[in-house]
Amino acid sequence: MNYVVTTHTLSKNYGRIKAVDELSLAIPEKSIFGLLGPNGSGKTTTLGMLLDVINPSSGTYSWFGNQSNKQNRKKIGSILETPAFYPYLSAVDNLKIIAEIKAIGYEPINEVLKMTGLYERQHSTYRTFSLGMKQRLAISAAMLCDPSVMILDEPTNGLDPTGIAEIRELIRTIARQGKTIILASHLLDEVQKVCTHYAVLKKGRLLYTGPVNNEAGNEHRVELEAGDPEKLYALLEAFPEKTGLERSGNRVIITISGHAEISGLSSYVYQHGLVPTHLVVLQKSLENQFLDILNESK
Amino acid sequence: MRGLVKIEWLKIRTNATFWVLVGLHVGIVLLVVLSGKIFIRTLSINGESLKEMADISNIPIYHFPDIWHNITYVAGFLKFILAIYVIISITNEITYDTLRQNIMNGMSRADFIASKLALVILLSAGSALFVFFTGLIVGIGNTPDLALHDIIKYSGFNAAYFLQLTAYLVFALFIGILIKRTGLAMGLMFLYTLIIEPVLALRITTDTVKGLLPMKAINNLIHMPFGKYLLREVQDFVTFREILIVILYTVLFIYLVYLLLQKRDLK
Numbered sequence: 428m429n430y431v432v433t434t435h436t437l438s439k440n441y442g443r444i445k446a447v448d449e450l451s452l453a454i455p456e457k458s459i460f461g462l463l464g465p466n467g468s469g470k471t472t473t474l475g476m477l478l479d480v481i482n483p484s485s486g487t488y489s490w491f492g493n494q495s496n497k498q499n500r501k502k503i504g505s506i507l508e509t510p511a512f513y514p515y516l517s518a519v520d521n522l523k524i525i526a527e528i529k530a531i532g533y534e535p536i537n538e539v540l541k542m543t544g545l546y547e548r549q550h551s552t553y554r555t556f557s558l559g560m561k562q563r564l565a566i567s568a569a570m571l572c573d574p575s576v577m578i579l580d581e582p583t584n585g586l587d588p589t590g591i592a593e594i595r596e597l598i599r600t601i602a603r604q605g606k607t608i609i610l611a612s613h614l615l616d617e618v619q620k621v622c623t624h625y626a627v628l629k630k631g632r633l634l635y636t637g638p639v640n641n642e643a644g645n646e647h648r649v650e651l652e653a654g655d656p657e658k659l660y661a662l663l664e665a666f667p668e669k670t671g672l673e674r675s676g677n678r679v680i681i682t683i684s685g686h687a688e689i690s691g692l693s694s695y696v697y698q699h700g701l702v703p704t705h706l707v708v709l710q711k712s713l714e715n716q717f718l719d720i721l722n723e724s725k
Numbered sequence: 726m727r728g729l730v731k732i733e734w735l736k737i738r739t740n741a742t743f744w745v746l747v748g749l750h751v752g753i754v755l756l757v758v759l760s761g762k763i764f765i766r767t768l769s770i771n772g773e774s775l776k777e778m779a780d781i782s783n784i785p786i787y788h789f790p791d792i793w794h795n796i797t798y799v800a801g802f803l804k805f806i807l808a809i810y811v812i813i814s815i816t817n818e819i820t821y822d823t824l825r826q827n828i829m830n831g832m833s834r835a836d837f838i839a840s841k842l843a844l845v846i847l848l849s850a851g852s853a854l855f856v857f858f859t860g861l862i863v864g865i866g867n868t869p870d871l872a873l874h875d876i877i878k879y880s881g882f883n884a885a886y887f888l889q890l891t892a893y894l895v896f897a898l899f900i901g902i903l904i905k906r907t908g909l910a911m912g913l914m915f916l917y918t919l920i921i922e923p924v925l926a927l928r929i930t931t932d933t934v935k936g937l938l939p940m941k942a943i944n945n946l947i948h949m950p951f952g953k954y955l956l957r958e959v960q961d962f963v964t965f966r967e968i969l970i971v972i973l974y975t976v977l978f979i980y981l982v983y984l985l986l987q988k989r990d991l992k
Contacts, residue, residue: 475992497836501831503829505830516735516740524827528827
């Protein structure tokens with residue numbers, strides 16, 4: 428697998444406080460990578476170091492397999508914490524400055540403004556914008572250079588539900604174009620909804636990193652209902668790949684090992700004379716996972 | 726480099742603060758230069774003892790070659806207006822987080838400093854050209870016997886004015902980067918220029934050492950010219966030593982700005 432960025436024992440100390448502690452991370456190409464952690468866990472500091480605005484205390488990182496330099500950053504679209512623009516300049520002038528810094532033409536400006544719905548307000552000064560518009564302008568700016576990597580730090584902060592949904596849709600759209608997105612968030616639900624990979628940070632330390640869908644580990648939990656709960660329970664008791672069984676009202680929840688097929692389970696029930704009227708794979712939610720990971724670390 | 730100048734131009738092009746302060750600088754320079762006549766009339770009324778030395782009403786302050794020295798000296802007092810803009814420009818970049826965003830977007834810290842130096846040069850060169858043309862027009866309008874020789878003589882003070890302004894604006898840039906907050910930075914700039922250094926200067930007795938203080942060195946490029954009308958000897962040209970001290974200070978301030986920014990975490 429190719430990685431867009433790798434870090435090696437990257438650390439940042441503020442006096443005695445270790446904001447980021449020997450972080451070694453590899454972010455796969457074309458992934459939507461969620462950086463999760465409670466407030467103050469070092470997410471923004473980590474991204475700040477990757478973007479060369481915070482000097483690491485020790486450790487190294489590398490973009491696209493070569494060292495950090497400004498040419499790399501020209502290919503990255505990024506937002507850190509709050510949107511940062513010149514309040515007295517119009518939206519379009521703010522974007523022109525970014526285009527100049529990234530040494531690209533002005534042609535993409537109209538396109539990104541249309542994409543985020545700010546085209547009609549392009550000549551208004553930034554200070555007249557609402558928070559949602561500011562956030563959308565930040566995303567326009569991040570998309571301006573058609574970047575191969577986008578770094579978004581809390582991109583839905585302060586947005587209303589419609590705004591949040593729009594931004595998430597935008598992130599998925601961008602991801603479908605084959606871009607890598609690094610998304611820092613303290614909202615688990617947000618990461619679960621959009622990310623393909625994630626990492627959990629706590630007090631600057633990496634607790635876990637891996638893909639989002641396999642995160643449930645080596646087990647599936649399946650909820651079944653098939654007429655007679657007693658009979659179903661007895662039947663499932665004998666299922667070869669069962670690792671756990673529990674009742675839940677008229678339904679039975681079975682835990683089976685990860686390599687077992689769900690279809691195998693349903694045909695097993697059918698072949699033994701019961702027709703499942705309800706069969707749901709319970710996904711272990713990222714929230715449970717996250718809390719588990721945090722608890723394990725204690 | 727052209728890109729960096731373009732970036733700085735985009736930042737100031739529609740910025741009202743920039744145009745107001747530049748307008749103020751231009752307006753006040755014109756006002757002060759043109760009120761020289763009134764100043765002389767006041768002198769001739771109040772300075773009874775001066776009358777015995779010279780015919781005050783005929784003092785050739787607007788004549789070539791004197792005008793170059795006079796106008797650059799007077800304009801030198803108004804450099805603080807442009808310094809205010811430099812401080813606002815740099816501290817705003819810090820408070821709006823746009824300095825950080827510029828770096829994230831692909832500038833190096835050295836690029837950013839270079840773009841601010843471009844602003845300094847633009848302001849200094851703009852003001853120096855304005856002062857030069859004002860001097861030229863006023864001189865042509867007032868000198869009775871125009872001679873090319875007289876026009877060229879002392880015109881080197883324009884270059885000294887440019888250097889003086891550049892050095893002072895680089896000092897303002899340094900204060901802005903160091904202090905980060907607009908109001909505090911301006912306060913410190915004035916406190917240092919008007920109080921701290923003059924008090925320090927009082928405790929130094931030798932003029933040579935005094936001339937090593939940064940503000941003193943910058944202001945020393947163009948001495949007070951009016952003594953010559955009292956038959957005192959004043960400078961005809963700026964010495965190499967005076968120029969060297971100011972250039973060294975300018976380089977030092979740029980280096981300090983670079984060090985500060987390189988080491989700083991832009992949070």
